[in-house]
Amino acid sequence: MGYIEPAPIKDKSNPFESMMSRFNIAAEVLGLDEQVYNVLKSPSKQVSVSLPITMDDGSIKVFEGHRVIHSNILGPSKGGIRYAMDVHLDEVKALAAWMTWKCAVVDIPYGGAKGGIKCNPRQMSAGEIERLTRAYTQAMTGVFGPDRDIPAPDMGTGPREMAWLMDEYSRSMGTTVNAVVTGKPLVLGGSLGRVEATGRGVMVSALAAMEKLKINPYHANIAVQGFGNVGSFAALLLAERGCTVVAVSDISGAYYNEKGIDIKKAIEYRDNNKGSLEGWDGAELMADAEELLLLDVDVLVPAAVEDVIHSGNVDKIKAKLIVEGANGPTSAEADRVINEKGIMAVPDILANAGGVTVSYFEWVQNRLGYKWTRERVNRRSDRIMKDAFDKVYQASQKYDIPMRIAAYVVAIDKVAETYKFRGGF
Ligand SMILES: NC(=O)C1=CN([C@@H]2O[C@H](COP(=O)(O)OP(=O)(O)OC[C@H]3O[C@@H](n4cnc5c(N)ncnc54)[C@H](OP(=O)(O)O)[C@@H]3O)[C@@H](O)[C@H]2O)C=CC1
């Protein structure tokens, strides 16, 4: 096919190109129709805004915000909002496309989107973050909507920001619209199980992969990079299933205990320490935090940021299994070495899809005006995650391709099939 672009991509490259390099391989495996390929290779909408905010000291600071809708062919677009200093349009574009593939892999009726504001929430007061969130929501009022585009939390955001977003949007509409956003506090129509949902999906994927690799969870050692929403719940839930979590990390460093870390205590410490593990003495502080990725463990869970596994360190990775809690933690160049080494990598668009799955349940409950029990939420999301894992695993066997490409194949196949019936171009 003429549209495959074989040009090599440099490590730490443009994240959208990194996404495209996997998309291209999967498109070739499937023999994807060229017209569908051309539609999917570009986002359907990109909105960038400047947000002037009055800071607590009276100065006015202008922040850069984005919302990218990659596709809404499967339904309203869905995806989180990230607050971080390295947010930029190409990253948001890649994250939006990953959401399209992720929703298709778990077979929920959403397209893909993502938002981001370039800011450092750790250095801002709650009032400043609230004003910024409300300004962003105002700017995106014509983009968001329960049948159009439904945001959710991502790095640097959580239920508090989603509450402000819901309130600001509802004020603009003159009525309470709780289904416009997911990941809300329970009292505003949030779903039981959403806070831990992404980590729980990582746990379900990890156990399913361990079964294939014949790794006994009770004998498995695990290292988790990132101790925020995704990493801490993944660590906690895997420890509850009998695994030994020997290392965890956040920006303050990596903490190691070969006998196993008491994850409950680590979470308690973090929660009483402004969200940071800094100063924690429940495990040994590693001299070099990057070494966490290179530990001789059975399972590595990168659950922080993009491109942490790259051509400079992939040779030294010893884990048998990588389960991607973060979006895009492995650079496209590192894929080849991972495959050559025979490491199974459960890709982001599958492993971390538990979050958007329970977001979907939240939206369904909001529209029903009804609440499900935690047990029902967990049972249904575990089933969706396990079914998705099995479908991707089968595709990897059928086409003799790695799990990452298999996940893209499953996703792109569904989107292409939808285009076949909907047409419209
Ligand atoms: N929240 C969700 O539902 C979903 C999130 N994801 C993805 O998971 C990843 C993590 O998101 P989430 O847990 O929500 O974010 P959080 O903001 O809750 O946590 C991020 C964590 O990563 C740590 N961190 C950041 N940079 C590094 C680094 N270089 N090395 C080690 N640790 C680091 C942070 O440390 P510190 O606190 O010290 O800054 C923090 O512990 C992101 O890629 C996100 O897109 C994917 C699906 C859903």
Ligand SMILES: O=C(O)CCC(=O)C(=O)O
């Ligand atoms: O919960 C959601 O809707 C989206 C979560 C998200 O941003 C992600 O899966 O990367």
